Amino acid sequence: MQTFEKIQEYATAVCDQIKWKKAHAVISEEIENHLIDQRDAYMAGGAGETAATNKAIVQMGDPIAIGTQLDRTHRPKPQWSMMLLTAALLFTGFLIRILIVNNGSSPWPMPMQLISAVIGLGLMAAAYFTDFTLIGKYPKAIYFSILALSVAALIILRSGDTPDFRAGLMALLFPLGFAAIVYAVRNKGYSGIILCGMSFLLPACIALLVPTVSGFLLFAVSGLVILSIAISKRWFKVKILYGYLLVFMPVAVVFLLGALNMSHDSYRWERLQVAIDPSIDPNGAGYMGMLIRTLLKGSKLVGHGVMPAAATVVPWSGNDTDYLLTSLIFNIGWIAFIIVMGALLFFIVKGFLLCFRQRSGLALFVSASVMLTFTIQVIGYVAANLGFQLTAPISLPLLSHGNIATIINLR
């Protein structure tokens, strides 16, 4: 038997005694490292590899006894506060939609929303209780499964000749797939960073094929943050500065080329201007921006807003999907917006604190990818709902109506 296999076998014997599977990866890595250090020390003292390995294993002690002791320390710590907050946000979403839809005119397929929430909660529970180290064991399978699902969505979910906006929701899964790849190539030095760049391109192309600019931006920002964390933690074992240069130089070039292209593309340039000032094109691209700003101008701190005499607002179909917050502010008042944002901010801050408390690299990547996806969605959605229409909002996680979005956000 190879000596490393012996070491792995020992670590497995220890972990077999620990019922909480999520602790296995970290413990097994620590024990393996210890045994390798001890074996190397014995080898440096003149022992052969097999003898040194055996001696190191004997020095460590009975794996069953160690595993049993560690089992007493490592018990599952369910994040009840986060779970309760998720359920509370989901319930608040339902409540807001009841209050708003009663004042609006959009159809409200309640059973479908309930089914989506239940499927989503089921997936969340499954993801929570599944051993997340599977992502570390099968990173490529995870990455390519997400790509395959996205391509399938691109083909199946269509409105006429073009892909449906729902296909773009798959972009919410891209950061997770990317995080898995970053973890898989973390020890490969500069070529690992280049591989990450290559694995970024495929999902990015899918996002642009839908096209979902919001999805692309969400993936690009979360991808860059995940990669930056990996470099700063020296996962690639490269000089931090060179690692950053390898990532951000191509990004800067692409950004500059994009900006240059935009300056020659009058349509995109106008879209950017309209996003900042929708009054430039009040009946075209700036229509929604103008409508939102009019509604917000007439909103009160507490209570139903008042429309200016000259303005006419036609009820629009997105008031419980893309513009839930605008509707909330106008119908209930800014106070409701402040409360909802407070709850979301609390969720985000707590989520990131938990995320950075993870000492295992894989746990950090996975939780960071989930929290980044959540946060960027919130930022994009809030900006759009306050009248800044640079990109179409994806969804307000857990709160806005959207069956597929609810399921994917809860996974």
Add this chain to the structure above:
Amino acid sequence: MAIDKGLLTGNTTMLILKLLADKDMYGYQMIEELSKKSDNAFNLKAGTLYPILHGLEKAGMLSAYDDNADSARIRKYYHLNSKGKELLIDKQAEWTAYTKAVNKVLRGGASYANI
């Protein structure tokens, strides 16, 4: 001189805390340092060390992080938190009182000459 295991058992936590008060370390490094600092008197078994480390981490005395500061391998380093520093002070006081009492007994009991 190797020390009787029983003598070490009750004080392992204090020794670990003391090692970490000087600098952050990983498990193997702690065993080596302890052996070196005690002139090979304390040869702590890894199987004893890790359950104690994990217990102290869970109790908030230590925090752990991954780093590959001086090696190609990523290692789990332990850091002594403020709660752990307080525990070390308590343990040291306890040890001083204990050794003082043992020494008194070994010297033939408490002296009442000044009473």
